[in-house]
Amino acid sequence: MDTAGKPITCKAAVLWEFNKPLSFETIEVAPPKAGEVRIKVVANSTCHSDLHVIDGALWEKRMQCPLILGHEGAGIVESVGEGVTEVQAGDHVIPLWNPQCRECENCKSNKTNVCSKLRDTQNAGLMPDKTTRFTCNGKTVYHFMGCSTFSEYTVVSDLSICKINPEAPLDKVCVIGCGISTGYGAAINSAKVTEGSSCAVFGLGAVGLSAVMGCKAAGAKTIIAIDINPDKAEIAKKLGATDFMNPKDLGQIPIEGVILQQTGGRGIDFTFECIGNAATMKSAFYSCHNAWGVCTIVGVTPPTQELSIITLAIVAGRKLQGSVFGGYKGKDDVPKLVEQYMNKELNIDDFISQNIKLEEVNEAFDTMRQGKLARSVVKFE
Ligand SMILES: NC(=O)c1ccc[n+]([C@@H]2O[C@H](COP(=O)([O-])OP(=O)(O)OC[C@H]3O[C@@H](n4cnc5c(N)ncnc54)[C@H](O)[C@@H]3O)[C@@H](O)[C@H]2O)c1
Ligand SMILES: [Zn+2]
Ligand SMILES: [Zn+2]
Structure with a gap:
């Protein structure tokens, strides 16, 4: 008809x-x-x-x-x-x-x-x-x-x-x-993850998992996947995560404290917040290297939510940025991502x-x- x-x-x-x-x-x-x-x-x-x-x-x-x-x-x-x-x-x-x-x-x-x-x-x-x-x-x-x-x-x-x-x-x-482009592109286009770098991804839904996949594709050496659901560890590792952390297992120590301890106080090169929670955005920011770390906010919070950070934590060069739809221009890039899937590259x-x-x-x-x-x-x- x-x-x-x-x-x-x-x-x-x-x-x-x-x-x-x-x-x-x-x-x-x-x-x-x-x-x-x-x-x-x-x-x-x-x-x-x-x-x-x-x-x-x-x-x-x-x-x-x-x-x-x-x-x-x-x-x-x-x-x-x-x-x-x-x-x-x-x-x-x-x-x-x-x-x-x-x-x-x-x-x-x-x-x-x-x-x-x-x-x-x-x-x-x-x-x-x-x-x-x-x-x-x-x-x-x-x-x-x-x-x-x-x-x-x-x-x-x-x-x-x-x-x-x-x-x-x-x-x-x-x-x-939405999901795949948003996370994958956040790593590739917005953060421009570099080869041999360290990354941490907070939240492992489709957005965070595709950020893990993007970090891996960009050649990151260490990819810490973080989620309060331990069941996410397996798929995160399959997609390229080298480590998994559950903030609930860390007792009183905030996750950024543990990450700083584990990196000799240096912090991570690239972090991604893929949850949509101001508290985890702060953790992702403070987990970054104090001079060149880049924290990319992908998660979405209610429109009235504010984020407060210590001003001195940004002055040495740590960067805080956002990413929408993984930095992809839809008409130009979505058909190419489909081709990447068809070619088994995605x-x-x-x-x-x-x-x-x-x-x-x-x-x-x-x-x-x-x-x-x-x-x-x-x-x-
Ligand atoms: N910026 C953009 O363009 C864009 C596009 C799509 C989605 N988003 C946003 O990205 C976020 C993630 O979307 P999704 O569909 O992957 O969500 P999802 O619900 O599938 O995944 C969220 C994950 O975060 C975990 N989580 C929740 N609280 C946590 C905490 N305190 N610590 C650690 N992990 C925690 C959950 O267990 C879950 O695995 C949402 O806020 C969504 O609105 C943004
Ligand atoms: Zn979406
Ligand atoms: Zn336009």
């Missing part, structure tokens, strides 16, 4: 209220307007940034429920709106929560990968024309991160999409949509802990709250 130009009725996971589970609803997805693309989502994996929203931690006055989460997806273009030239029906695509307009000051600069074009509407859960394409029982439903891929169909801006190799398995490469399979149905996603987020597993991939039928 030709669905182009008509609304599509389908299944989606809807967040009606913060701090409540997702509910599984039949929704209507309007056709794409000019400059927009409607996608049949084939797979979407869970990211802690979705969970932050469910748990109310990323709530901002401008973010409104009901909304459809999901920003780590892959699918097939169903139809395109007027003026879309980059993709057509049938193309395999990954939606980009960090768009690439190629026109804004940020896109034109090689100093950042963070496009500013859609920021305000995207943060408000709206399409660029300030409306939404979703309704549920006649009620407006908002978008999330320009993707909303916990739905069988979604509509995204053509700035927020990239075409990928049609041979790539969508239920694997969906993780490139491991994704080990990050996929389980395949689930959409209806099992609340349980998958429960396991994520407990720090278990890496990614749960929803496969739409």
Whole structure:
């Protein structure tokens, strides 16, 4: 049946209220307007940034429920709106929560990968024309991160999409949509980990584990993987970690104290915070070498959270920086990461802990709250 130009009725996971589970609803997805693309989502994996929203931690006055989460997806273009030239029906695509307009000051600069074009509407859960394409029982439903891929169909801006190799398995490469790119690129692009260096990664979800993988690919000599869940040691070592530390095993001594002791007081060359907790951000910062250590913050905290550090700890040259989507420009780099996976140069399979149905996603987020597993991939039928 030709669905182009008509609304599509389908299944989606809807967040009606913060701090409540997702509910599984039949929704209507309007056709794409000019400059927009409607996608049949084939797979979407869970990211802690979705969970932050469910748990109310990323709530901002401008973010409104009901909304459809999901920003780590892959699918097939169903139809395109007027003026879309980059993709057509049938193309395999990954939606980009960090768009690439190629026109804004940020896109034109090689100093950042963070496009500013859609920021305000995207943060408000709206399409660029300030409306939404979703309704549920006649009620407006908002978008999330320009993707909303916990739905069988979604509509995204053509700035927020990239075409990928049609041979790539969508239920694997969906993780490139956020987790893998974010951690791997944090090590390779943002920190620029050097050969023979020492690294420490705090938090071993898909983001932290891919940072471990990035440190290994960059030739780091020592990679300390840190998590309060001892079960993460095995997969971290498989991906390249040389050591595992559980802060809960250290008694009263803070982890940075132990790291400094073990490095003869020198500290680590590159540290990464992949949890989203101000206390572990401080630990990651103080674990760095006092003159040249670089601490990269990847984890996300509530927007009002502040980080306080001793001023003297930074004056000798320790650096504190952030990283968004691993420093990758989505349209330029995501298709290349897919090729790296296809050429067996990038491991994704080990990050996929389980395949689930959409209806099992609340349980998958429960396991994520407990720090278990890496990614749960929803496969739409
Ligand atoms: N900057 C970006 O572009 C970007 C992109 C994606 C995700 N994120 C953020 O990265 C963070 C990680 O995401 P994820 O999906 O990998 O999460 P996850 O929940 O899968 O993994 C987090 C890990 O941290 C561990 N942990 C929790 N508290 C800890 C502590 N005190 N000490 C040590 N380990 C601890 C957990 O056991 C778990 O293994 C989140 O805050 C997410 O919002 C940022
Ligand atoms: Zn831009
Ligand atoms: Zn994410």
